[in-house]
Amino acid sequence: MKKSDIYRLLMAGAILVVLLNTWMAWRSLSKLFTTQGWLSQTLDVLSHTESLALNMRTADSAVRGYILTGSPAFEKQYHASSQGVYxxxxxxxxxxxxxxxxxQRIAYLRTRVAAKMGTLDSANALRSGNSSAGPIEPNLLEPLLTDYPGGGQSVAYAISQIEAEEHRLLIERTRETKNASKEVWISFIAVSLLDILLIAAAFEQLVRAHRSHLQIAEDAASIEALNNELTRVNTELEGRVEERTQELAESNQELEAFSYSVSHDLRAPLRTIDGFSLALMEDFSDKLNDEGLDYIARIRNGVQRMGMLIDSLLQLSRVTRSEVHRERVDISQLAKLVFDELTASDHDRAIVFVAQPGVLAQADPRLVRIALENLIGNAWKFTSRTPEGRIEFGSDVREGRTVYFIRDNGAGFDMQYVDRLFTAFQRLHGDRDFKGSGIGLATVSRIIRRHQGSIWAESELGNGATFFFTLAA
Ligand SMILES: Nc1ncnc2c1ncn2[C@@H]1O[C@H](COP(=O)(O)OP(=O)(O)OP(=O)(O)O)[C@@H](O)[C@H]1O
Ligand SMILES: [Mg+2]
Structure with missing residues (x-):
């Protein structure tokens, strides 16, 4: 469960508890109001019973006053009081x-009041009947004024019964009211405490949220500062890389120009040596003994080798300097052409050449031809000691790329030296076995690199070699 979900659940729980508590407080409050209502009702009843008793006493004394004095004021008072009683x-x-x-007690009270009022009315009537005969002897009227007319308890007793019940209720209701108000207090304190707790928790959350907000803002600021620093360093680095690349390109160009001019300039003196050594051999052969002639032959050999070396170096240099112009090239056809040229230069070789027809590429035809001349040339050279020489050209699709290959069944090489193959002047075979300057594969590698392709080889000593290359377009 996520942290925010737990908080939400806790919040919902807290709200539920508050609602429950509020409901309980409301319930105790309403109970308090009810008991208070009851209490005031009891007090009301008691005040009315008091007033009833008072009216009763007033009626009684008014009758007595009337009997004694015959004053109509007492009679009037009597009537008013008896009405008040009812x-x-x-x-x-x-x-x-x-x-x-x-x-039931009130019903009984009514009978007592009716009886008492009956005696009072009779006494009153007697007095008004004898108004002219002077005052009536009070003793004669006494039985009429008794509080227990017709037997049974007095009115005062009936009232006291009602009041006793009301007093009992008063005690009971006062206790209930006290309890209710205690409950109200407890609920109030509980709700208040809970509210304080909730407010504190909410405040704590708020402070935490504020803090994490501040932390996030701080982090964002430091990330931005780091980012700016990174961008600055990056820009600086890019600038430096560009500078170094420029410097490298310049020094490379200088080197290329140097090697080109050296190779080129070396050709003239070499031609002189070649020409004069030939002239020496032809014009002065009769003046030289066999040893002298052998020396001249060695000089000419070295000169020719050097010429080849210079040619190779010039080609390597040209390959690096010339622009790449891609176009549709039929590599199968080009390979066949190269092979035919090699056959024309050496008719004695009995060798089989198999080329997969219609292999096409988008490449610079001049550069691809130089690459094929070197690769097929090597295959031709390193199968020279193989009885049934065979050279194969074809293509394959690997991981979505077209891979071209040239395979032979010649001398092969030891795979532990495979890394040296494409470095200039690195040869895995001796000059006695196979002649060469060790520049061919370096040239091929540059051509492939200029086409954004790659080149690699597989071989086993004595079991031929296969050279693979791609020409990304
Ligand atoms: N088809 C092959 N079979 C066996 N070894 C090979 C083959 N092609 C190249 N090599 C090895 O790789 C070395 C470098 O080849 P590279 O073409 O650069 O030089 P080279 O052929 O000796 O001289 P160059 O091509 O300059 O006349 C070779 O000397 C040889 O040892
Ligand atoms: Mg070669």
């Missing part, structure tokens, strides 16, 4: 509608 009973009944037991 109004309060109605109110108490309404307020305790939810309690069956209180309703």
């Amino acid at each position: 109004a309060e009973i109605d109110e108490v009944q309404r307020l305790t509608a939810d309690s069956e037991s209180q309703q």
Whole structure:
């Protein structure tokens, strides 16, 4: 699981806990409000029962006052109070509608009040009936004013029963209210603590995010600085490489020019030596003994060898200097031409040449011809001691590239020296066995390189050799 997913999960969990806690706080609060409602209702009931008792006492004393004085003010007071009594009973009944037991007590209270009011009404009527006969003897009225008319408990007792129940409820509800408010406090503290924790966690995350943001910005800045430094060093290096390449190209050109002019200039004195040694041999042969003639023959041999060497060097130099002009070349045909020329120069050789027909390439025909002259020339030379000499030319496709090859069944060479083959003046065979200057393959290698191709060889001493090359176009 990813780090961001874990954070999201934790956040969702925290929000859930907060919601749960809020719900619990809301529940305790609503419980508190309910119990508070109940409490105030109980207090209401109690205040109305008080008022009921007061009205009852007032009615009682008003009747007594009226009996004693006959004053209509007392009678009026009596009526007002008795009305008040009934109004309060109605109110108490309404307020305790939810309690069956209180309703029963109120019903009983009503019967007690009705009985008491009945006696009070009768006393009142008696007094008003005797208004002209003067004050009535109070003792006669006493039974009428008793608090227990018709047997049973007094009104005060009935009220006290209701009040006792309300007091019990009061205690109970006060306890409930206290509990509810305690719950509210606990919920409030829990929610607050949780909120503080959440805010702290969120703050911590924020600080961390800010820090990593700063770190990223710092890293980006240092990466950019490194990048700039790298670009600067790169540019400097590129400049240096260009400079060195230029210097190298110049010195190469100088070297080429030098070797060309040396080779070229060497030819004139060589021609002189060649010409005069020939003249010496022809014109003065009768004056020279055999030893002298042998010396002259050796001089001429060396001169011819040197001429060949110079020619090879000149060719190598020309190959490097000349431009490459690519065009469609039929290499099979060119190979055949080279082979025919070699046969023309040496009719005695019985050798088989097999060329795969129609092998084409996009290359410089003049340069390819020089390369083939050297490769087929080598094959021709190194099969000179093989009884049934055979030279083969063909092409193959390897890893999407066309690979050309020239194979022979001649002397071959030891593969451990294969790296030396394409370096100038490196020969793997002695001059006695096979003549040569060791420049041919160096020339071929340059031609191939100028075509962006590559050249390599495979061989086994005494078992012929195969030279492969490509000509990237
Ligand atoms: N077909 C081949 N079979 C065996 N050895 C070869 C063959 N071709 C080249 N070599 C070896 O590679 C050496 C270098 O070849 P390279 O053509 O450069 O020189 P060379 O033929 O000796 O002289 P040059 O070609 O300059 O007259 C040869 O001397 C020979 O030892
Ligand atoms: Mg050669």
